[in-house]
Amino acid sequence: MIRSTARTLIGAALLCLALPAMAAAAAGAVFNPQQAFAPFNYPQPATAYRSASGLPGPAYWQNRADYRIDATLDPASRKLTGSEVIIYTNNSPDALDVLWLQLDQNRYRRDARGAFTGDAFPTEFTDGYRIESVAVEDARGHRQSVKWVVSDTRMQVRLPDALQGHGGKLRLHVAWSFTVPGEFGGRMDVNPSRNGDIFEIAQWYPRMAVYDDLRGWDTAPYLNSEFYLEYGDFDYAITVPWNMIVAGAGELLNPEDVLTATQQKRLQQARHSDKTVMIRTPAEVVQPSSRPKQSGTLTWRFRMQNTRDVAFGASAAYVWDAARINLPEGRTALAMSVYPVESAGPQAWGRATEFLKASTEYFSKQWYPYPWPVAINEAGTAGGMEYPGITFDDKEAKGKDLHMVIAHEIGHIWFPMIVGSNERRDAWMDEGFNTFIDVYEDDAFNHGEYAPKRDGEYAPGGGNPADEIAKVMMDADAPPLLIGADMVPEKYRHPITYFKAAFGMVLLREQIIGRERFDPAFRRYIAAWAYKHPSPSDFFRFMESETGEDLGWFWRGWFQHNWTFDLALQKLAYTGGDYRKGLDVTVANLGKLVLPATLEVVYDDGSKQQVRVPWETWQQHRRYVVHVDGTRAVKSVSIDPAHALPDVQRDNNTVAMP
Template structure:
C-alpha cells in the first residue's frame, strides 16, 4: 500500500508527463499491442517449458523402416515392401495410425490438383494419373491383413487392438506407383520427385517414395494436413534399412551408408571408393570417360544396393546410368570424418558448375558444423537432377543446369537444410519459415565466409527490402499452402532471414544471438519444436521479452515508420528533437545530428522508449543549433517511409 504523500507525488508526476503518452491522431501505433502485460505465448507445461526447452515429460513417437524396393526403368514403375515398426511413446493408447501417401498428389482428382496448388505450368495439359497402388497391409510375422482407409494423401490404419503406451507394432505394406515423368508432359510447378533425361541415361530423383508415418505430438495430436504441393513435411525420427534393386548399369546413391560395396561396384570402383573414404582430395570413383564404358559396371542383370541410416526423419535415393561419381572425406568439428559424394552427368561437368561440387559440400558441412551443430550423418550426397533444389537427410538434389553464383547458393542452401529441418524437426507443412527462413539466414552467414566472399548467394534473386513490408504481404506464420505463389520466397525465406539478421547484428549482437541460437538447436535436435518454443527459447536465453519483435515481424505484417515531427533549434541552446512512431511496428531508435559548426553526434535509444508512448523527445548534447537530423542514416531498420526521416535547417 502506498502512503498518501507518495500517492500525491505520483498524481502530480502523471499530470506532468501525460502529454508524453499521447500520440497524434494520424498514428496507427498502440504501445499496449506490442508490450502487453499478459504473454502472447501459451503457458509452459511438462512437455514444453516456459523457457523454451523440452519439458521433463516431453515424448515423441518413433518409426523404423526396412524397405525392399525395385525400379523398373522401362515401365517407370517403383514397387516394393515397406516393413514399419512404430513405437508409441505417447501417454495414451492408440486405436489407429495415420500415414502419409504424398505420391497420391499425382492422382487426377487429388486435392493438390483440384485446389490448383499443385499445378502444371501449362494448365491445359492432361493430368496423368499416378499415385500409390496399395496391394496389402499385414501385421509382420502374421497372415493378418490390417484394414485401411485412404483419404487423398493420407491413410488410416485400423488397429485390431489398441497400441498401448510404450508398445510397438510392426506391419508391412506392399505397394507400387508409376514414377511421374514430368518432362514428357508439362512440368509440375512442384517437382520433388522427377526424372532428368541426359544423353547417357535418365537421372531418377526418388523422394516421397514410400508410405511414411504422420507425426503424433502433444500440440495437435495427429498431424494429418494433406500434401498439396507447397507445404513440405513433418516426420518422425527412426532408423532405416533400405535395399534398392535396379539394372546393374545404374549407379545408386542414397541418404544412408552403403553396406555392400563389393557386390555393386567393380573391383576398380571399390578400390577408389575405399580410397575416397580416406582422401582429403576428390577421387573419381567413376570418370566421365567410363560413363559410356560397359565395363564400368558389374556384368549381371541387376544389382541390389543396401543402405543403412540411423536417427533420421526421411530417406531418399537416386539412380542413373549417366553418373560421373566423385567423392572425398574430411573432418568436421569434433573430429568426425564425413564422406562427401557428388553424382552428375557429363553435361554438368563444367568448371563453374559441378566440378566444384566437392569443394562446396566440404565447406558447407565444415562451416555449419563449427558454427551451429555437428553434421549428424556419415556422408553427404549432392545429386544433379531435374529439381531446382530439394533436401533430404544426407542427400540433396540440385539443378544439373546451374552454374556460377546460383549453383553455389543452391548447394549451400540444400545442404544447410540438414540443420533445419533434418536435425531440428519442425513442422514444415505448417511452418515452412522455420526451415526455409532459418536455413536462408545461416546460408547468408556462410556465403560471406566462403572463399573471401566470392559469391553473393541468394541476393541474386532477392526482392527489394521495401517489398518485404508492403501492406499486401501476409504474416510469416501463414500456412504455406495459404500463400499466394509470389509471396512464398520473399515471405518464408527472405523476410525471415532478414528479421533474424536484424536481431543478430543490430538488436542483440552477434555473440549473444549465436549463443542463444545454438542452444535452441541443441535443445530441439531430433525433436519437434513449435514457433512458440523458438520464441520462448530465444527470450529466455538472451534475457529479453522480445514480444514486440515476434509480433511485428513474424505474427503480423506490421510496418515501421519513424518520423521526425519537431525540431526545436535555437542558437546557444540544446536542440530538442521529437520523433513519432506512426505505424504499428516498433524498433530501437537511431538518430544522427549534424551541428551548424560541422560537428556530429550519434544517438541510440532502446525499443523501450515506445513502451508507453508513440512520441519521444530528446535533447542534443551540445548547446548549438543543428543543421541536419536524420533517423536511421545507416538504413538498419525497415522504415517504410524514409522521406520523413530527415530534417535540414532552412528547408
C-alpha cells in the same frame, strides 16, 4: 527448397506492390503503444511437455518409426515396387486404435486435393500408390492382415488391438508400387540426360504420420507444402539394372557388390582428401567396365540412423566425385556429387563438391555438427529440394547460382532435418531459418566469392534487403508468417516464408539482441530441439528466456501481423538554443511496428556521433525527444543511416539543421 518457377514469380509479386497502395497503407498505419506492447498470446500453451522456457518439458515424449525397405526400380516402365516393415514405437501416454500413414504419391492423382489448390489445374498425372497389402505383427510375432482406408494422401490403418502407450511396439508390413512421375513431379521426377534418364526418388515409401502432444495425429494432407515426420533408423535396399549408379542418403553398406575395385579405392582416397577426387569420370560414364558387372541387376544397400526420411537418385549417366568434410572435434564425413556429363566443368558441377564441403563445414562450426557420415548433391531437374543427407539440385546451375542452391539445400539439414519443425504448417521455421544461416555462409565462402547473398529468397529485387522487405510489408494482401503454409499464395511464398522470416532473424541477431547473446542462444535452441518437434511457441519462448529479452512486441508485429515500420525525424533544436549544450531531436513512430534504431548526428566539421534509440522508447510514446550531448554545430541528423531497418518512408529519415 528452391523452385525456379517460384523465383520467376518474385518479380511479378513485387510489381503488384503499386505505389498508390503503398501510400494508402502508410497513411492507415497509426502507432498505438497499447496495441504494440499488449501481452503476447503464444500460439501453443506451455505444458509439462513443452516448458515456459521453450525447452522440451519434463514429460516431453515423441514417437519413433524405424524402417526396413526393399525396393526395385524398373527404368523402362518407370515403376518402383517395394515392401517395408515399420517398427513403430508409441511413446505417448495414449493407447492408439489406428495408425495414420502419409501416401504422398497420391498427390499426383487427378482427383488429389492438391490438384485443386495451385495457381492452375495440373495437366499430367499418375495413378498414385497401389497398396498391395497391409499387415500388423505384434510383439509376440503374430502377424495378421488389417483393414486400411485411403483418403487422398493419407492412409488409416485400423488395428485389431490398440497399441499401448509408454513404449508399446508393433511391426507394420506394407507392400506397394507406383509409377514415377515425369518432370511435373516437382520435388521428385525422372528427367532425361545425354547418357540416360535420371531418377530423383523422394516421398517414395508410405511414411508414418506424426502423433504428437499438439494435435494427436497430424494428418494434414500433402497439398504442396512439405513434410512432418518421425525420427528413426533406416535400412533400405534399392535394386536397379547393372549399369545404374544409386546415390542414396546414408552410408553405403555393400560397396564391394556395386562398385569396381578402382571405385572403392578412389572412394577411400576421397575420405582423406580436402580436394575433390573423381570416383567415376566423365569418360568412364559410357564405359561398361565402370560397373562391376555387365548384365542383370545390382542391389545397393544403405543405412541411415536417427533420421526422419531417406531419398535417392539413380542413373546410368552419373559422373561421381567426392571429398572429405572436416567436422568439429576431429570428426569427418564424406561430401559427394553425382551429375550428368553435360553438367561437368570447372564453372559448373565440377565445383559442386567443393561448395557442399564448404557449406557443411561452415554450418557445422557455426551452429551444430553435421550428424551423418555422408552428404550428397544430386543433379537433375527437381530444382532445389532437400532431404536428410541428400539434396536434389539444378543440373544446369553454374557459378553463383550453383553455390547458392547447394548451400541452401544442404542448409536444410539443420532446419528441418535436425530441428524437426512442422513444414506442412510452419514453413517459415525451416525455409526462413535456413535462408537466415545462408546469409552468413555466403559471406564466409571463399572469402566472400559470391557475397553478399542477394538471390530471389533473401532480396527478391536484388537490392538492399531492408528496402526490399519494406516493399513486401506495404502490400495489404501479404499474409502474416503465423499462418498455415498451404494458405500462403505462391506469389508470397518466397517474399514471406523465406525472405521476411530470414530478415526477421537478421534483425534479431544484428539489431535487437546482438550477436553476443543471439548466437549462443540459437545454438542451444538447435541442440535442445535436435531430432525433436518444436512449435513456433517453443522458439519464441526459448529465445526470450535464453537471451533475457521480452520479445512479445516483435513476435506480434513481425510474425503475427505484417505491420509496417516508419520512424520519422520531426524537429531539430539546440538545447536551450545553444549548440554547446547539445541537441534535441524529435523522433516519431508513424508505423505500427517497433524496432530499435540508430540516430546519427553529423557535425559541421564532418565528425559523427551515434545514439541508440531502444525499442522501450515506444512503450509509452508515439514521439520522443532524444537529447544528444555535443559541443559542436550540427549539419544534419539521420535515423537508421545504414538502411538496416525496413523503413517504408526514408524521405523523412534525414533532416538538415536549419
